[in-house]
Amino acid sequence: MIYLKLVLSALIWGGTFVAGRLAAAELGPFSCAFLRFAMASVCLTFLARLQEGGLPALTRKTLPGVLLLGLSGVFAYNAFFFLGLQTVAAGRAAVIIALNPVFIALFAALLLREPLSGLRLTGIALSVCGAITVISRADPLALFTHALSAGDMAIFGCVASWVTYSLAGRKVMADLSPLASVTWSCITGALMLFPFALSEGLPASMGSISLTTWTSITYLALLGTVAAFTWFYQGVKAIGASRAGVFINIVPVSAILLAALLLDEPVALSLLGGAVLVGCGVWLTNRH
Numbered sequence: 001m002i003y004l005k006l007v008l009s010a011l012i013w014g015g016t017f018v019a020g021r022l023a024a025a026e027l028g029p030f031s032c033a034f035l036r037f038a039m040a041s042v043c044l045t046f047l048a049r050l051q052e053g054g055l056p057a058l059t060r061k062t063l064p065g066v067l068l069l070g071l072s073g074v075f076a077y078n079a080f081f082f083l084g085l086q087t088v089a090a091g092r093a094a095v096i097i098a099l100n101p102v103f104i105a106l107f108a109a110l111l112l113r114e115p116l117s118g119l120r121l122t123g124i125a126l127s128v129c130g131a132i133t134v135i136s137r138a139d140p141l142a143l144f145t146h147a148l149s150a151g152d153m154a155i156f157g158c159v160a161s162w163v164t165y166s167l168a169g170r171k172v173m174a175d176l177s178p179l180a181s182v183t184w185s186c187i188t189g190a191l192m193l194f195p196f197a198l199s200e201g202l203p204a205s206m207g208s209i210s211l212t213t214w215t216s217i218t219y220l221a222l223l224g225t226v227a228a229f230t231w232f233y234q235g236v237k238a239i240g241a242s243r244a245g246v247f248i249n250i251v252p253v254s255a256i257l258l259a260a261l262l263l264d265e266p267v268a269l270s271l272l273g274g275a276v277l278v279g280c281g282v283w284l285t286n287r288h
Contacts, residue, residue, distance in 0.1 A: 002234065002235050002238045002239060003235075005231035005232075005234060005235060006231065006232065006235040006247040007247060007250065008228075008231060009227075009228040009229075009231045009232045009235070009247065010247045010248060010250035010251050010254060011250065011254045012223045012224055012227065012228045013224060013228055013248075013251045013254075013255075014094065014250065014251050014252070014253070014254025014255040014256075014257075014258055015219065015223070015224070015254070015255070015258055016219070016220055016224040017085070017090035017091070017093055017094045017255040017258075017259065018090050018255070018258045018259055018262050018263060019215075019216035019217075019219045019220050019224070020032070020081060020082060020085045020090070020216070020220065021085045021089075021090045021259075021263065022212055022213065022216040022263075023082065023213050023216040023217055023220070024082045024083075024085045024086045025086070025213075026209065026210060026212075026213045027082075027200075027202075027205065027209065027213060028082075028197075028200035028201075028202075029078070029079050029080075029081075029082035029083040029086070030079055030082075030193055030196035030197045030199075030200050030202075031197045031200045031201075031202040031205070032078075032082040032217065033074075033075075033078035033079055033081070033082055033193050033197075034190060034193040034194055034196075034197035034202065035197075035202075035217045035221075036078065036217050036220045036221045036224075036225065037074055037078070037186045037189055037190040037193065037221070037225070038190045038194075039217065039218065039221035039222070040186050040190075040221040040222070040225035040226055041183070041186045041187045041190050043221070043222060043226045044179070044182060044183040044186055044225075044226055045183055045187070047179065047183075047226065047230065048179055048180060048183050051179060052177060052179060052180065055180055055183055055184065056176065056180055058184065061175060062172065062175050062176060065168060065171055065172035065175075066172060066176075066181070066184045066185060066188055067188055068164070068168045068172075069165055069168055069169060069172060069181065069184070069185035069188070069189075070184070070185045070186075070187070070188030070189035070191075070192055071188075071189070071192060072161045072162075072164040072165040072168065073161065073162060073164075073165030073166075073169070073185055073189065074185055074186055074188070074189020074190065074192070074193070075189045075192040075193055076157065076161040076164075077157075077158050077161035077162055077165065078189075078193070079193070079196075080154045080155065080157035080158045080161060081154075081155075081158050083151075083154045084151045084152070084153075084154030084155040084157075084158065085151075086151065087149065087150070087151035088149070088151035088152060088154075088155055089259065089263075089265050090255055090258075090259035090263060090265060091252070091255055091256035091259040091260070091265055091267070091271055091275075092134060092271065093155045093255075094251060094252040094255030094256065094259075094275075095130070095131065095134045095252045095255075095256075095271065095274055095275050095278055096131060096134065096152070096155045096156065096158075096159065097155060097158050097159060097162075097251075097252075098127075098248070098251060098252040098275070098278045098279070098282060099127055099128075099131055099159055099278065099282075100159055100162045100163065100166075100248075101248055101282050102123065102124050102127040102128070102281060102282060103159060103163045104162075104163050104166045104167065105120055105123075105124065106124055107163055107167060108167060111167065112167065112170070119284055120284065122281075122284055123280075123281040123282065123283070123284030124281065125281070126277050126278075126280050126281030126284065127277065127278045127280075127281030127282060128281075129277050129281075130273075130274040130275065130276070130277025130278035130279075130280075130281060131274065131278060132274075133270055133273055133274035133277060134270060134271055134274030134275070134278075136270075138269070138270035138273070138274075165185075169181060169185075178233045179230070179233065182229055182233075186225070235247070248282060252275045252278060252279065253275060253279065256271060256272070256275060
């Protein structure tokens with residue numbers, strides 16, 4: 001069941017790129033993100049009450065870390081995510097974001113003094129080559145003649161935000177459980193997103209949001225956040241972070257296939273080749 005849950009988590013996360021692209025076509029990035037995490041916060045708070053007897057109160061020691069989690073992993077990540085998906089294809093975005101584990105390993109070595117073996121360095125190099133293949137559409141010289149689009153830069157902002165969230169989370173989880181950390185980060189992040197969602201005119205547009213967008217946001221909140229995060233943390237607890245992390249390789253593949261099926265996005269050879277390189281790189285980076 002643990003392995004099945006890890007596979008399902010990866011498949012669900014692949015689907016978040018399709019759902020995010022559908023939602024971003026109608027609502028602003030802050031409105032999409034706020035609705036996702038307001039809904040997820042309610043569900044996670046209920047789950048924390050069922051599994052752990054409720055959320056622990058924040059203290060002077062834990063508050064700064066939780067605020068950083070909310071700012072990086074929820075507020076910044078999701079603002080960049082929905083902003084980027086307004087113009088970037090779901091499959092392309094998924095391959096760029098698949099670099100997350102590679103940059104986490106790199107910065108953990110630089111900032112937290114975690115060991116970085118030759119195997120991990122090889123994985124980092126492979127993943128970077130894969131990302132360049134996707135971004136340049138198999139023409140690396142184009143990177144020197146054509147600037148990255150604003151959408152591409154936003155998706156890279158997702159990577160920077162998630163690296164910050166992951167490294168900060170390791171410190172926060174010394175005092176809070178994974179479920180409490182995720183729940184508090186969702187709550188604080190949603191509160192940060194709220195005034196920006198108001199400025200986008202969310203209250204006025206609530207009555208006209210289409211069923212497709214509501215379905216997409218519900219998918220992102222209940223499956224992409226509550227279910228997938230819970231199952232993934234169960235996998236981490238059962239088989240370890242490195243072995244569970246390997247299943248993240250499935251995410252860009254499922255995103256590319258689902259985007260082709262549901263959004264009619266073209267599947268270029270450069271996209272498939274880059275996804276394979278990134279996946280192999282992430283797998284090597286997560287090996288010991």
